[in-house]
Amino acid sequence: MERFEVYILGCGSALPTTKHFLSSQVVNMRDKLYMIDCGEGAQLQFRAMKQNFQKLNHIFISHLHGDHCFGLPGLISTLGLLGRTADLHIHAQSDAEKLFAPLFQYFCKELPYKVCFQAFNPGKSELIFEDKSLKVTTIPLKHRVPTAGFLFEEKPRSPHIIREMIDFYRVPPSQIRAIKEGAPFVTGEGETIPYTVFTRPAEPPRKYAYCSDTAYYEKVIPIVAGVNTLYHEATFSSADLARAKETFHSSATQAASIAKAANAGRLIIGHFSARYPDEQILLNEALEIFPKTQLAYEKMILKV
Protein backbone atom coordinates (compact mmCIF):
# COMPACT_ATOMS: atom_id res chain seq x y z
CA MET A 1 0.00 0.00 0.00
CA GLU A 2 1.17 3.56 -0.60
CA ARG A 3 3.27 4.95 2.20
CA PHE A 4 1.43 6.93 4.91
CA GLU A 5 3.56 7.19 8.01
CA VAL A 6 4.19 9.55 10.90
CA TYR A 7 7.60 10.14 12.48
CA ILE A 8 7.71 11.48 16.02
CA LEU A 9 10.58 13.99 16.27
CA GLY A 10 9.65 15.19 19.74
CA CYS A 11 6.82 14.51 22.19
CA GLY A 12 7.74 16.40 25.36
CA SER A 13 5.85 19.41 26.69
CA ALA A 14 7.13 22.96 27.19
CA LEU A 15 10.02 22.09 29.49
CA PRO A 16 12.57 20.01 27.61
CA THR A 17 14.04 17.05 29.45
CA THR A 18 16.93 14.73 28.82
CA LYS A 19 14.35 12.22 27.61
CA HIS A 20 12.14 14.24 25.28
CA PHE A 21 12.52 16.76 22.52
CA LEU A 22 9.90 19.45 21.97
CA SER A 23 6.80 18.94 19.81
CA SER A 24 7.41 18.08 16.19
CA GLN A 25 6.31 15.34 13.82
CA VAL A 26 6.64 14.52 10.15
CA VAL A 27 3.87 12.98 8.06
CA ASN A 28 5.14 10.99 5.10
CA MET A 29 2.39 10.69 2.49
CA ARG A 30 3.66 8.80 -0.56
CA ASP A 31 7.18 10.15 0.03
CA LYS A 32 6.19 13.77 0.36
CA LEU A 33 6.94 15.11 3.83
CA TYR A 34 4.76 17.41 5.92
CA MET A 35 5.97 18.74 9.25
CA ILE A 36 3.55 19.30 12.12
CA ASP A 37 4.89 21.76 14.69
CA CYS A 38 8.55 22.64 14.89
CA GLY A 39 9.87 22.86 18.44
CA GLU A 40 13.52 23.67 19.11
CA GLY A 41 15.69 20.82 17.85
CA ALA A 42 13.21 19.62 15.19
CA GLN A 43 15.82 19.93 12.42
CA LEU A 44 18.28 17.90 14.51
CA GLN A 45 15.77 15.10 14.97
CA PHE A 46 14.72 15.27 11.31
CA ARG A 47 18.32 14.66 10.38
CA ALA A 48 18.80 12.01 13.06
CA MET A 49 15.86 10.14 11.49
CA LYS A 50 17.67 10.37 8.14
CA GLN A 51 14.83 12.19 6.40
CA ASN A 52 15.34 14.16 3.21
CA PHE A 53 14.91 17.94 3.60
CA GLN A 54 14.18 18.28 -0.12
CA LYS A 55 10.94 16.34 0.30
CA LEU A 56 9.61 18.79 2.87
CA ASN A 57 7.43 21.53 1.38
CA HIS A 58 4.81 22.26 4.03
CA ILE A 59 4.99 22.98 7.75
CA PHE A 60 1.83 23.17 9.86
CA ILE A 61 2.04 25.03 13.18
CA SER A 62 -0.75 24.27 15.65
CA HIS A 63 -0.29 27.34 17.83
CA LEU A 64 2.18 30.03 18.72
CA HIS A 65 3.72 28.70 21.90
CA GLY A 66 7.50 28.50 21.77
CA ASP A 67 7.73 24.76 22.31
CA HIS A 68 5.80 24.28 19.05
CA CYS A 69 7.64 26.74 16.79
CA PHE A 70 11.08 27.83 18.09
CA GLY A 71 12.73 25.36 15.72
CA LEU A 72 11.58 27.32 12.67
CA PRO A 73 14.47 29.82 12.32
CA GLY A 74 17.10 27.08 12.44
CA LEU A 75 15.24 24.86 10.00
CA ILE A 76 14.61 27.73 7.54
CA SER A 77 18.28 28.65 7.71
CA THR A 78 19.48 25.07 7.20
CA LEU A 79 17.23 24.60 4.15
CA GLY A 80 18.91 27.68 2.65
CA LEU A 81 22.41 26.34 3.34
CA LEU A 82 21.39 23.12 1.62
CA GLY A 83 20.64 25.10 -1.53
CA ARG A 84 16.87 24.71 -1.55
CA THR A 85 15.10 26.60 -4.34
CA ALA A 86 11.48 25.37 -4.01
CA ASP A 87 8.99 27.48 -2.07
CA LEU A 88 8.40 26.42 1.52
CA HIS A 89 4.90 26.90 2.93
CA ILE A 90 4.30 27.61 6.59
CA HIS A 91 0.66 27.18 7.58
CA ALA A 92 0.05 28.99 10.83
CA GLN A 93 -1.91 31.79 12.39
CA SER A 94 -1.38 35.25 10.99
CA ASP A 95 0.87 36.38 13.87
CA ALA A 96 3.51 33.86 12.78
CA GLU A 97 4.61 35.94 9.81
CA LYS A 98 4.84 39.11 11.90
CA LEU A 99 6.99 37.30 14.46
CA PHE A 100 9.30 35.20 12.31
CA ALA A 101 9.66 37.10 9.04
CA PRO A 102 11.97 39.77 10.61
CA LEU A 103 14.24 36.99 11.90
CA PHE A 104 14.39 35.31 8.50
CA GLN A 105 15.12 38.66 6.84
CA TYR A 106 17.99 39.40 9.20
CA PHE A 107 19.56 35.98 9.60
CA CYS A 108 18.79 34.38 6.24
CA LYS A 109 19.51 37.31 3.95
CA GLU A 110 20.57 35.28 0.95
CA LEU A 111 17.92 32.60 1.20
CA PRO A 112 17.74 30.93 -2.24
CA TYR A 113 14.06 30.05 -1.79
CA LYS A 114 10.84 31.70 -0.73
CA VAL A 115 9.10 31.18 2.62
CA CYS A 116 5.34 31.55 2.06
CA PHE A 117 3.24 32.09 5.16
CA GLN A 118 -0.29 30.75 4.72
CA ALA A 119 -2.51 32.05 7.49
CA PHE A 120 -5.44 30.00 8.74
CA ASN A 121 -8.15 30.78 11.24
CA PRO A 122 -7.93 28.25 14.08
CA GLY A 123 -11.49 29.07 15.14
CA LYS A 124 -13.16 26.87 12.51
CA SER A 125 -12.46 23.58 10.80
CA GLU A 126 -11.34 24.30 7.25
CA LEU A 127 -9.48 22.68 4.40
CA ILE A 128 -6.05 24.32 4.31
CA PHE A 129 -4.12 22.08 1.95
CA GLU A 130 -5.00 19.71 -0.87
CA ASP A 131 -3.13 17.90 -3.59
CA LYS A 132 -3.94 14.81 -5.61
CA SER A 133 -3.39 12.39 -2.76
CA LEU A 134 -3.93 14.37 0.44
CA LYS A 135 -6.26 16.78 2.20
CA VAL A 136 -5.33 18.64 5.39
CA THR A 137 -8.12 20.10 7.51
CA THR A 138 -7.80 22.08 10.72
CA ILE A 139 -9.30 20.84 13.99
CA PRO A 140 -10.19 23.72 16.33
CA LEU A 141 -8.85 22.99 19.82
CA LYS A 142 -9.28 24.56 23.25
CA HIS A 143 -6.07 25.98 24.65
CA ARG A 144 -4.78 29.16 26.30
CA VAL A 145 -4.09 30.70 22.88
CA PRO A 146 -5.85 30.05 19.53
CA THR A 147 -4.90 26.52 18.53
CA ALA A 148 -5.79 24.05 15.81
CA GLY A 149 -4.91 20.41 15.29
CA PHE A 150 -4.68 18.86 11.83
CA LEU A 151 -6.50 16.03 10.10
CA PHE A 152 -4.47 14.36 7.34
CA GLU A 153 -6.79 12.48 4.99
CA GLU A 154 -5.71 10.35 2.12
CA LYS A 155 -7.86 10.86 -0.96
CA PRO A 156 -9.82 7.85 -2.23
CA ARG A 157 -7.56 5.72 -4.36
CA SER A 158 -8.51 4.08 -7.66
CA PRO A 159 -9.84 0.52 -7.43
CA HIS A 160 -7.59 -2.50 -8.00
CA ILE A 161 -7.70 -4.18 -11.42
CA ILE A 162 -8.68 -7.87 -11.52
CA ARG A 163 -6.12 -9.21 -13.99
CA GLU A 164 -8.11 -12.34 -14.85
CA MET A 165 -11.15 -10.37 -16.01
CA ILE A 166 -8.99 -8.04 -18.14
CA ASP A 167 -7.51 -11.12 -19.81
CA PHE A 168 -10.87 -12.81 -20.17
CA TYR A 169 -12.44 -9.87 -22.02
CA ARG A 170 -9.15 -9.06 -23.82
CA VAL A 171 -9.23 -5.41 -22.67
CA PRO A 172 -6.50 -3.44 -24.51
CA PRO A 173 -3.96 -1.86 -22.08
CA SER A 174 -4.87 1.62 -23.34
CA GLN A 175 -8.33 1.33 -21.76
CA ILE A 176 -7.34 0.15 -18.33
CA ARG A 177 -6.89 3.62 -16.91
CA ALA A 178 -10.39 4.68 -17.95
CA ILE A 179 -11.83 1.52 -16.41
CA LYS A 180 -10.06 2.23 -13.11
CA GLU A 181 -11.71 5.65 -13.15
CA GLY A 182 -15.16 4.09 -13.65
CA ALA A 183 -15.68 3.85 -17.43
CA PRO A 184 -17.46 0.76 -18.79
CA PHE A 185 -15.78 -1.49 -21.38
CA VAL A 186 -17.50 -2.29 -24.67
CA THR A 187 -16.53 -5.67 -26.14
CA GLY A 188 -15.99 -6.44 -29.86
CA GLU A 189 -19.52 -7.86 -29.81
CA GLY A 190 -20.94 -4.54 -28.57
CA GLU A 191 -21.57 -5.80 -25.05
CA THR A 192 -21.16 -3.16 -22.32
CA ILE A 193 -19.37 -4.43 -19.21
CA PRO A 194 -19.39 -2.14 -16.12
CA TYR A 195 -16.02 -1.28 -14.53
CA THR A 196 -17.02 -3.14 -11.36
CA VAL A 197 -16.53 -6.43 -13.19
CA PHE A 198 -12.85 -5.57 -13.73
CA THR A 199 -12.08 -4.04 -10.35
CA ARG A 200 -12.32 -4.51 -6.66
CA PRO A 201 -12.60 -1.47 -4.43
CA ALA A 202 -9.44 0.15 -3.06
CA GLU A 203 -8.83 0.09 0.67
CA PRO A 204 -10.75 2.89 2.37
CA PRO A 205 -8.76 6.17 2.61
CA ARG A 206 -6.64 6.41 5.75
CA LYS A 207 -6.75 9.30 8.20
CA TYR A 208 -4.38 10.67 10.81
CA ALA A 209 -5.30 13.34 13.34
CA TYR A 210 -2.99 15.47 15.50
CA CYS A 211 -4.61 17.14 18.52
CA SER A 212 -2.13 19.13 20.61
CA ASP A 213 -2.28 21.27 22.69
CA THR A 214 -5.80 21.10 24.05
CA ALA A 215 -8.01 20.77 27.06
CA TYR A 216 -10.66 18.03 26.92
CA TYR A 217 -12.84 19.25 24.07
CA GLU A 218 -15.73 17.19 22.73
CA LYS A 219 -16.11 19.24 19.56
CA VAL A 220 -13.02 17.41 18.32
CA ILE A 221 -14.86 14.09 18.22
CA PRO A 222 -16.97 14.44 15.04
CA ILE A 223 -13.98 15.83 13.13
CA VAL A 224 -11.65 12.97 14.02
CA ALA A 225 -14.33 10.25 13.95
CA GLY A 226 -13.01 7.04 12.45
CA VAL A 227 -9.37 8.09 12.06
CA ASN A 228 -6.92 5.22 11.83
CA THR A 229 -4.47 6.89 14.18
CA LEU A 230 -5.14 9.71 16.63
CA TYR A 231 -2.28 11.58 18.31
CA HIS A 232 -3.76 13.37 21.31
CA GLU A 233 -1.89 15.24 23.97
CA ALA A 234 -1.95 13.73 27.46
CA THR A 235 0.17 16.20 29.36
CA PHE A 236 -1.10 15.17 32.80
CA SER A 237 -2.33 12.26 34.87
CA SER A 238 -5.88 12.40 36.24
CA ALA A 239 -4.29 12.97 39.63
CA ASP A 240 -3.29 16.39 38.30
CA LEU A 241 -6.63 17.22 36.70
CA ALA A 242 -6.80 20.62 38.38
CA ARG A 243 -3.48 21.56 36.82
CA ALA A 244 -4.67 20.24 33.43
CA LYS A 245 -7.78 22.45 33.60
CA GLU A 246 -5.83 25.48 34.70
CA THR A 247 -3.33 25.16 31.83
CA PHE A 248 -5.86 23.96 29.19
CA HIS A 249 -4.23 20.59 28.75
CA SER A 250 -5.68 17.06 28.82
CA SER A 251 -5.23 14.13 31.14
CA ALA A 252 -4.45 10.70 29.72
CA THR A 253 -7.97 9.60 30.67
CA GLN A 254 -9.46 12.50 28.73
CA ALA A 255 -7.34 11.73 25.67
CA ALA A 256 -8.54 8.13 25.78
CA SER A 257 -12.17 9.24 26.13
CA ILE A 258 -11.84 11.29 22.95
CA ALA A 259 -10.29 8.32 21.12
CA LYS A 260 -13.06 6.02 22.32
CA ALA A 261 -15.88 8.40 21.39
CA ALA A 262 -14.28 8.97 17.98
CA ASN A 263 -13.85 5.23 17.45
CA ALA A 264 -10.21 5.76 16.49
CA GLY A 265 -8.18 2.82 15.20
CA ARG A 266 -5.57 3.56 17.81
CA LEU A 267 -4.43 6.35 20.09
CA ILE A 268 -0.92 7.69 20.52
CA ILE A 269 -0.49 9.92 23.57
CA GLY A 270 2.26 12.51 23.88
CA HIS A 271 3.21 16.04 25.05
CA PHE A 272 4.13 14.57 28.41
CA SER A 273 4.73 16.86 31.37
CA ALA A 274 8.27 16.63 32.72
CA ARG A 275 6.82 15.77 36.14
CA TYR A 276 6.32 12.07 35.32
CA PRO A 277 9.61 10.20 35.36
CA ASP A 278 7.68 7.08 34.39
CA GLU A 279 5.00 7.67 31.76
CA GLN A 280 3.55 4.21 32.34
CA ILE A 281 1.16 5.92 34.77
CA LEU A 282 -0.26 7.91 31.83
CA LEU A 283 -0.46 4.84 29.63
CA ASN A 284 -2.24 2.79 32.31
CA GLU A 285 -4.87 5.50 32.75
CA ALA A 286 -5.54 5.65 29.04
CA LEU A 287 -5.62 1.87 28.63
CA GLU A 288 -8.46 1.62 31.12
CA ILE A 289 -10.65 3.62 28.78
CA PHE A 290 -9.18 2.79 25.39
CA PRO A 291 -7.10 -0.39 25.06
CA LYS A 292 -5.50 0.49 21.72
CA THR A 293 -3.28 3.20 23.22
CA GLN A 294 0.50 3.60 22.94
CA LEU A 295 2.95 6.10 24.39
CA ALA A 296 4.73 8.29 21.83
CA TYR A 297 8.52 8.35 21.94
CA GLU A 298 11.25 10.09 19.97
CA LYS A 299 11.98 8.48 16.58
CA MET A 300 8.79 6.42 16.75
CA ILE A 301 7.52 5.45 13.29
CA LEU A 302 3.76 5.06 12.97
CA LYS A 303 2.15 3.37 10.00
CA VAL A 304 -1.20 5.15 9.74
Added chain:
Amino acid sequence: MERFEVYILGCGSALPTTKHFLSSQVVNMRDKLYMIDCGEGAQLQFRAMKQNFQKLNHIFISHLHGDHCFGLPGLISTLGLLGRTADLHIHAQSDAEKLFAPLFQYFCKELPYKVCFQAFNPGKSELIFEDKSLKVTTIPLKHRVPTAGFLFEEKPRSPHIIREMIDFYRVPPSQIRAIKEGAPFVTGEGETIPYTVFTRPAEPPRKYAYCSDTAYYEKVIPIVAGVNTLYHEATFSSADLARAKETFHSSATQAASIAKAANAGRLIIGHFSARYPDEQILLNEALEIFPKTQLAYEKMILKV
Protein backbone atom coordinates in the same frame (compact mmCIF):
# COMPACT_ATOMS: atom_id res chain seq x y z
CA MET B 1 42.16 25.23 43.26
CA GLU B 2 38.92 27.13 42.62
CA ARG B 3 36.83 25.73 39.82
CA PHE B 4 37.39 27.22 36.37
CA GLU B 5 36.02 24.90 33.69
CA VAL B 6 34.49 25.05 30.25
CA TYR B 7 31.71 22.72 29.06
CA ILE B 8 31.28 22.25 25.32
CA LEU B 9 27.55 22.07 24.53
CA GLY B 10 28.01 22.18 20.77
CA CYS B 11 30.94 22.56 18.39
CA GLY B 12 29.51 22.08 14.91
CA SER B 13 29.27 24.83 12.30
CA ALA B 14 26.15 26.28 10.67
CA LEU B 15 24.77 23.02 9.28
CA PRO B 16 23.84 20.71 12.14
CA THR B 17 24.80 17.06 11.79
CA THR B 18 23.92 13.92 13.65
CA LYS B 19 27.33 14.26 15.32
CA HIS B 20 27.45 17.89 16.40
CA PHE B 21 25.19 20.42 18.04
CA LEU B 22 25.46 24.11 17.16
CA SER B 23 27.87 26.49 18.90
CA SER B 24 27.44 26.88 22.63
CA GLN B 25 29.65 26.58 25.69
CA VAL B 26 29.41 27.19 29.40
CA VAL B 27 32.19 28.65 31.50
CA ASN B 28 32.05 27.61 35.15
CA MET B 29 33.98 30.09 37.28
CA ARG B 30 33.76 29.17 40.96
CA ASP B 31 30.29 27.67 40.41
CA LYS B 32 28.85 30.64 38.60
CA LEU B 33 27.92 29.78 35.02
CA TYR B 34 28.45 31.94 31.93
CA MET B 35 27.15 30.84 28.54
CA ILE B 36 29.07 31.66 25.37
CA ASP B 37 26.87 31.55 22.27
CA CYS B 38 23.53 29.80 22.26
CA GLY B 39 22.87 27.81 19.10
CA GLU B 40 19.66 25.83 18.70
CA GLY B 41 19.57 23.01 21.23
CA ALA B 42 21.87 24.73 23.76
CA GLN B 43 19.29 24.34 26.54
CA LEU B 44 18.93 20.63 25.74
CA GLN B 45 22.66 20.10 26.03
CA PHE B 46 22.86 22.26 29.16
CA ARG B 47 20.34 19.94 30.74
CA ALA B 48 22.00 16.83 29.36
CA MET B 49 25.21 17.97 31.08
CA LYS B 50 23.19 18.26 34.32
CA GLN B 51 24.02 21.92 34.83
CA ASN B 52 21.96 24.16 37.08
CA PHE B 53 19.99 26.86 35.25
CA GLN B 54 19.80 28.94 38.43
CA LYS B 55 23.55 29.48 38.34
CA LEU B 56 23.43 31.03 34.87
CA ASN B 57 23.19 34.82 34.91
CA HIS B 58 25.13 35.97 31.84
CA ILE B 59 25.06 34.93 28.19
CA PHE B 60 27.67 36.24 25.75
CA ILE B 61 26.82 36.13 22.03
CA SER B 62 29.79 36.42 19.67
CA HIS B 63 27.82 37.41 16.59
CA LEU B 64 24.37 37.40 15.09
CA HIS B 65 24.46 34.34 12.90
CA GLY B 66 21.66 31.89 13.60
CA ASP B 67 23.88 28.98 14.56
CA HIS B 68 25.21 31.07 17.47
CA CYS B 69 21.94 32.47 18.85
CA PHE B 70 18.80 30.60 17.72
CA GLY B 71 18.75 28.76 21.04
CA LEU B 72 17.99 31.97 22.94
CA PRO B 73 14.16 32.03 22.73
CA GLY B 74 13.85 28.46 24.00
CA LEU B 75 16.31 29.01 26.82
CA ILE B 76 14.68 32.29 27.92
CA SER B 77 11.30 30.59 27.92
CA THR B 78 12.54 27.58 29.91
CA LEU B 79 14.12 29.79 32.56
CA GLY B 80 10.72 31.42 32.98
CA LEU B 81 8.95 28.08 33.35
CA LEU B 82 11.49 27.13 36.00
CA GLY B 83 10.38 30.16 38.02
CA ARG B 84 13.53 32.24 37.70
CA THR B 85 13.33 35.67 39.30
CA ALA B 86 16.92 36.97 38.95
CA ASP B 87 17.81 39.25 36.03
CA LEU B 88 19.43 37.53 33.07
CA HIS B 89 22.01 39.50 31.11
CA ILE B 90 22.54 38.97 27.40
CA HIS B 91 25.76 40.57 26.17
CA ALA B 92 25.54 40.98 22.42
CA GLN B 93 25.55 43.53 19.67
CA SER B 94 22.77 46.10 19.73
CA ASP B 95 20.75 44.40 16.97
CA ALA B 96 20.15 41.43 19.27
CA GLU B 97 17.61 43.29 21.37
CA LYS B 98 15.73 44.54 18.32
CA LEU B 99 15.55 41.00 16.93
CA PHE B 100 14.80 38.92 19.99
CA ALA B 101 12.89 41.23 22.33
CA PRO B 102 9.67 41.06 20.21
CA LEU B 103 9.81 37.26 20.39
CA PHE B 104 10.27 37.27 24.15
CA GLN B 105 7.40 39.76 24.51
CA TYR B 106 5.04 37.59 22.47
CA PHE B 107 6.04 34.13 23.61
CA CYS B 108 7.14 34.76 27.18
CA LYS B 109 4.45 37.19 28.29
CA GLU B 110 4.47 36.24 31.94
CA LEU B 111 8.22 35.95 32.35
CA PRO B 112 8.90 36.20 36.10
CA TYR B 113 12.35 37.73 35.53
CA LYS B 114 13.96 40.47 33.48
CA VAL B 115 16.08 39.94 30.38
CA CYS B 116 18.67 42.73 30.22
CA PHE B 117 20.38 43.25 26.89
CA GLN B 118 23.87 44.68 27.32
CA ALA B 119 25.16 45.93 23.99
CA PHE B 120 28.87 45.87 23.21
CA ASN B 121 30.83 47.16 20.25
CA PRO B 122 32.62 44.23 18.62
CA GLY B 123 35.00 46.59 16.86
CA LYS B 124 37.27 47.13 19.86
CA SER B 125 38.56 45.08 22.76
CA GLU B 126 36.75 46.19 25.91
CA LEU B 127 35.93 44.98 29.39
CA ILE B 128 32.24 44.03 29.31
CA PHE B 129 31.82 42.17 32.60
CA GLU B 130 33.55 42.12 35.95
CA ASP B 131 32.88 40.77 39.38
CA LYS B 132 35.13 39.92 42.29
CA SER B 133 36.62 36.84 40.67
CA LEU B 134 36.26 37.32 36.90
CA LYS B 135 36.82 39.78 34.06
CA VAL B 136 35.39 39.27 30.57
CA THR B 137 36.93 41.22 27.69
CA THR B 138 35.89 41.17 24.04
CA ILE B 139 38.26 40.02 21.31
CA PRO B 140 37.47 41.68 17.95
CA LEU B 141 37.40 39.02 15.22
CA LYS B 142 37.24 39.09 11.44
CA HIS B 143 34.07 37.53 10.06
CA ARG B 144 31.35 38.28 7.51
CA VAL B 145 29.37 40.19 10.16
CA PRO B 146 30.65 42.10 13.22
CA THR B 147 31.99 39.47 15.62
CA ALA B 148 33.84 39.35 18.92
CA GLY B 149 35.35 36.50 20.88
CA PHE B 150 35.64 36.59 24.67
CA LEU B 151 38.55 36.44 27.07
CA PHE B 152 37.65 35.07 30.50
CA GLU B 153 40.28 36.10 33.05
CA GLU B 154 40.38 35.05 36.63
CA LYS B 155 41.27 37.90 38.97
CA PRO B 156 44.48 37.54 40.99
CA ARG B 157 43.78 35.44 44.06
CA SER B 158 45.05 36.14 47.58
CA PRO B 159 48.32 34.47 48.52
CA HIS B 160 48.37 31.20 50.49
CA ILE B 161 49.00 31.39 54.24
CA ILE B 162 52.03 29.53 55.61
CA ARG B 163 50.55 27.92 58.70
CA GLU B 164 53.90 27.34 60.42
CA MET B 165 54.82 31.04 60.34
CA ILE B 166 51.42 32.08 61.69
CA ASP B 167 51.94 29.66 64.60
CA PHE B 168 55.53 30.75 65.14
CA TYR B 169 54.61 34.44 65.50
CA ARG B 170 51.33 33.59 67.28
CA VAL B 171 49.30 35.72 64.86
CA PRO B 172 45.69 36.02 66.11
CA PRO B 173 43.13 34.61 63.61
CA SER B 174 41.46 38.03 63.35
CA GLN B 175 44.55 39.42 61.58
CA ILE B 176 45.02 36.70 58.96
CA ARG B 177 42.70 38.27 56.41
CA ALA B 178 44.60 41.58 56.52
CA ILE B 179 47.91 39.75 56.10
CA LYS B 180 46.56 37.90 53.04
CA GLU B 181 45.70 41.30 51.60
CA GLY B 182 49.25 42.59 52.21
CA ALA B 183 49.25 44.13 55.69
CA PRO B 184 52.34 43.66 57.91
CA PHE B 185 52.07 42.03 61.34
CA VAL B 186 53.39 43.80 64.45
CA THR B 187 54.54 41.44 67.22
CA GLY B 188 54.06 41.93 70.96
CA GLU B 189 57.68 43.16 71.02
CA GLY B 190 56.87 45.86 68.43
CA GLU B 191 58.66 44.08 65.59
CA THR B 192 57.09 44.60 62.11
CA ILE B 193 56.98 41.45 59.98
CA PRO B 194 56.04 41.89 56.30
CA TYR B 195 53.16 39.76 54.95
CA THR B 196 55.54 37.96 52.60
CA VAL B 197 56.93 36.05 55.58
CA PHE B 198 53.49 34.56 56.23
CA THR B 199 52.45 33.83 52.65
CA ARG B 200 53.45 32.28 49.40
CA PRO B 201 52.08 33.72 46.15
CA ALA B 202 48.87 32.31 44.70
CA GLU B 203 48.96 30.51 41.37
CA PRO B 204 48.93 32.99 38.49
CA PRO B 205 45.41 33.89 37.33
CA ARG B 206 44.07 31.57 34.66
CA LYS B 207 42.68 32.69 31.31
CA TYR B 208 40.36 31.17 28.74
CA ALA B 209 39.77 32.63 25.28
CA TYR B 210 36.97 31.85 22.81
CA CYS B 211 37.59 32.85 19.19
CA SER B 212 34.75 31.89 16.87
CA ASP B 213 33.82 32.67 14.13
CA THR B 214 36.83 34.26 12.49
CA ALA B 215 39.16 34.27 9.54
CA TYR B 216 42.88 34.09 10.35
CA TYR B 217 43.41 37.36 12.20
CA GLU B 218 46.73 38.23 13.80
CA LYS B 219 45.29 41.08 15.88
CA VAL B 220 43.87 38.37 18.12
CA ILE B 221 47.35 37.29 19.23
CA PRO B 222 48.30 40.03 21.72
CA ILE B 223 44.86 39.83 23.35
CA VAL B 224 44.99 36.09 23.92
CA ALA B 225 48.74 35.93 24.64
CA GLY B 226 49.50 33.46 27.42
CA VAL B 227 46.00 32.06 27.88
CA ASN B 228 45.86 28.65 29.50
CA THR B 229 43.26 27.38 27.06
CA LEU B 230 42.37 28.80 23.67
CA TYR B 231 39.24 27.68 21.82
CA HIS B 232 39.68 28.70 18.20
CA GLU B 233 37.44 27.81 15.30
CA ALA B 234 38.92 25.51 12.67
CA THR B 235 36.02 25.16 10.28
CA PHE B 236 38.12 23.95 7.36
CA SER B 237 41.16 21.94 6.40
CA SER B 238 44.00 23.73 4.59
CA ALA B 239 42.89 21.85 1.49
CA ASP B 240 39.79 24.08 1.55
CA LEU B 241 41.62 27.35 2.25
CA ALA B 242 39.88 29.14 -0.60
CA ARG B 243 36.51 28.29 0.94
CA ALA B 244 37.80 29.40 4.36
CA LYS B 245 38.83 32.80 2.95
CA GLU B 246 35.59 33.26 1.07
CA THR B 247 33.48 32.55 4.17
CA PHE B 248 35.79 34.30 6.69
CA HIS B 249 36.59 31.13 8.58
CA SER B 250 39.91 29.60 9.65
CA SER B 251 41.71 26.44 8.70
CA ALA B 252 43.06 24.13 11.40
CA THR B 253 46.58 25.21 10.45
CA GLN B 254 45.66 28.85 10.94
CA ALA B 255 44.06 28.18 14.32
CA ALA B 256 47.25 26.40 15.40
CA SER B 257 49.39 29.31 14.18
CA ILE B 258 47.44 31.70 16.37
CA ALA B 259 47.83 29.37 19.38
CA LYS B 260 51.56 29.08 18.76
CA ALA B 261 52.13 32.82 18.32
CA ALA B 262 50.06 33.50 21.45
CA ASN B 263 51.96 30.86 23.40
CA ALA B 264 48.71 29.31 24.58
CA GLY B 265 48.80 26.52 27.15
CA ARG B 266 46.67 24.40 24.85
CA LEU B 267 44.40 24.76 21.86
CA ILE B 268 40.92 23.32 21.44
CA ILE B 269 39.63 23.44 17.89
CA GLY B 270 35.95 23.38 16.97
CA HIS B 271 33.17 24.77 14.73
CA PHE B 272 33.84 21.93 12.31
CA SER B 273 32.38 22.02 8.82
CA ALA B 274 29.98 19.15 8.16
CA ARG B 275 32.10 18.17 5.16
CA TYR B 276 34.68 16.26 7.23
CA PRO B 277 33.32 12.90 8.35
CA ASP B 278 36.62 12.32 10.14
CA GLU B 279 37.93 15.38 11.97
CA GLN B 280 41.27 13.70 12.55
CA ILE B 281 42.41 15.44 9.35
CA LEU B 282 41.86 18.80 11.09
CA LEU B 283 43.61 17.64 14.25
CA ASN B 284 46.62 16.35 12.32
CA GLU B 285 47.03 19.67 10.52
CA ALA B 286 46.94 21.60 13.77
CA LEU B 287 49.28 19.19 15.58
CA GLU B 288 51.98 19.87 12.99
CA ILE B 289 52.09 23.51 14.07
CA PHE B 290 51.00 23.29 17.69
CA PRO B 291 51.34 19.94 19.49
CA LYS B 292 49.09 20.81 22.44
CA THR B 293 45.91 20.71 20.34
CA GLN B 294 42.72 18.73 20.96
CA LEU B 295 39.47 18.36 19.04
CA ALA B 296 36.39 19.72 20.77
CA TYR B 297 33.43 17.36 21.19
CA GLU B 298 29.98 17.59 22.72
CA LYS B 299 29.94 17.31 26.53
CA MET B 300 33.71 17.82 26.71
CA ILE B 301 34.80 19.25 30.07
CA LEU B 302 37.90 21.46 29.99
CA LYS B 303 39.75 22.40 33.14
CA VAL B 304 41.19 25.81 32.26
